[in-house]
Amino acid sequence: MTISDLGAALRRFWAPALAAFVLIFGLGVASLLLREERFRSSAVLSIEPANDNLGFEAQQAIQLTIPPTLARVRSPVFADGIRQLAEPRFRTAPLRIIASNEPGTAIINFAVESSSREAARSLAQTAVSRLDTRPGSLRFDIAVVTPPGPATSVRAQRAPAVLGGTFVLGLIVAVLGAAAAHRLRPRLPRADEFREQYGHEVLGEIPRARRRMSKASSAQLNGSGSPEVIEAFRNLEAKLTMRALAGGRDLSVSIAITSWGKGEGVSTVVTNLACALAVLGRDVTVVDCDMRRPSVHRLLGLDLEPGVAEICDGEPVATLRKPTEHRSLDVVTAGSPSRHPAEITQEALPRLLAVLQDRTVIIDTPPMFTAETTSIAAAADCVVLVADYVERKPDEIDSALAELALTGTQVLGVVLNRVAMRSSRGRESFAYQADRPRSKRRRRRA
Numbered sequence: 195m196t197i198s199d200l201g202a203a204l205r206r207f208w209a210p211a212l213a214a215f216v217l218i219f220g221l222g223v224a225s226l227l228l229r230e231e232r233f234r235s236s237a238v239l240s241i242e243p244a245n246d247n248l249g250f251e252a253q254q255a256i257q258l259t260i261p262p263t264l265a266r267v268r269s270p271v272f273a274d275g276i277r278q279l280a281e282p283r284f285r286t287a288p289l290r291i292i293a294s295n296e297p298g299t300a301i302i303n304f305a306v307e308s309s310s311r312e313a314a315r316s317l318a319q320t321a322v323s324r325l326d327t328r329p330g331s332l333r334f335d336i337a338v339v340t341p342p343g344p345a346t347s348v349r350a351q352r353a354p355a356v357l358g359g360t361f362v363l364g365l366i367v368a369v370l371g372a373a374a375a376h377r378l379r380p381r382l383p384r385a386d387e388f389r390e391q392y393g394h395e396v397l398g399e400i401p402r403a404r405r406r407m408s409k410a411s412s413a414q415l416n417g418s419g420s421p422e423v424i425e426a427f428r429n430l431e432a433k434l435t436m437r438a439l440a441g442g443r444d445l446s447v448s449i450a451i452t453s454w455g456k457g458e459g460v461s462t463v464v465t466n467l468a469c470a471l472a473v474l475g476r477d478v479t480v481v482d483c484d485m486r487r488p489s490v491h492r493l494l495g496l497d498l499e500p501g502v503a504e505i506c507d508g509e510p511v512a513t514l515r516k517p518t519e520h521r522s523l524d525v526v527t528a529g530s531p532s533r534h535p536a537e538i539t540q541e542a543l544p545r546l547l548a549v550l551q552d553r554t555v556i557i558d559t560p561p562m563f564t565a566e567t568t569s570i571a572a573a574a575d576c577v578v579l580v581a582d583y584v585e586r587k588p589d590e591i592d593s594a595l596a597e598l599a600l601t602g603t604q605v606l607g608v609v610l611n612r613v614a615m616r617s618s619r620g621r622e623s624f625a626y627q628a629d630r631p632r633s634k635r636r637r638r639r640a
Contacts, residue, residue: 203376215364222360235318236305238340287313311345318342397607398430431470448555450574454594472523488528501529505542536566
């Protein structure tokens with residue numbers, strides 16, 4: 195993986211990477227803050243021959259003496275002896291003795307930790323005095339090279355190492371985690387690479403909206419919706435029209451819009467695309483064939499019943515068409531099914547399309563793993579696949595397009611939904627559109 199790949203992974207998974215970094219660094223900070231504060235007073239000792247004999251044998255004997263000396267200093271018996279000799283006020287204070295040897299030398303680094311600065315230094319002085327007067331061997335003395343100094347905060351000593359270590363560890367985990375996620379969840383290619391990889395064109399890249407539109411029709415028709423989303427759907431309408439005309443079809447066509455999985459925004463694409471077509475004066479009918487999770491009626495502010503499900507009960511198609519805020523746009527909602535949705539669509543959809551053959555029909559379909567979607571796609575003139583740009587995997591797009599190919603219906607292209615704003619190619623036009631009202635206000639004030 196190259197540096198550019200790591201950058202792409204961090205841009206894509208910046209939120210979980212940041213969360214991992216904050217978690218690890220936060221644990222490091224917590225380990226410092228939640229731990230009981232201790233203070234340490236340190237000294238440096240040296241083991242020397244008692245008769246100033248510095249021969250080779252004496253040096254060997256010193257090296258042999260160091261391990262038992264360290265064991266004696268670290269023992270509970272030695273700690274109890276220090277408590278008995280300490281000042282009365284420090285006899286019950288917490289006590290931790292630290293002793294280590296510098297390899298190849300007779301130097302012993304000695305320290306005492308306690309809960310206060312005074313206790314740490316007093317206990318360290320008592321311990322050093324005990325070692326000096328009772329070295330543990332008649333052949334050797336323990337000399338004080340550096341006496342116990344003022345006690346310092348153990349937390350302050352550990353902070354640079356702990357914070358630096360957790361900072362670096364957090365960065366490593368964040369980068370490696372983002373890289374692993376990027377490798378495990380490969381991203382869909384953008385429009386310029388999509389045709390080369392899949393053989394189908396990207397009809398539109400719908401950006402993730404900054405604010406949610408409560409009613410798609412109102413937002414599209416009066417321009418109150420997110421500017422970038424409105425612009426993206428108008429570009430989608432233009433490309434879709436060109437694709438239909440290039441395929442030898444007029445605008446009296448039925449288009450099934452589907453997706454591989456649930457929650458990819460098919461209903462939002464259906465309603466906004468229909469509104470974009472209606473704004474241009476085209477006669478459009480939206481048909482909601484997703485009777486399992488219908489939402490077109492909610493997005494367009496209509497009643498759920500009667501709808502497609504009631505066609506099988508003998509309701510005329512003409513009475514089911516509900517008008518909207520725009521005179522050239524009407525809707526046949528899903529209704530309330532009394533039978534399996536696959537049975538209803540197989541019977542009702544041909545009757546619907548026969549009545550609406552002089553209009554542009556946009557069909558909202560369930561995800562492709564449902565039983566009725568294949569029959570809906572086969573009955574329509576053409577199909578558009580919606581894919582969540584963040585969640586969908588490339589192999590799932592392959593499977594979806596292969597499934598659609600089995601229906602024999604023309605696939606007009608793919609719509610990438612919820613594309614990040616910073617990667618949308620139309621961001622300059624969106625920004626320009628958003629700046630225009632402010633410039634007008636400035637001229638009026640002038």
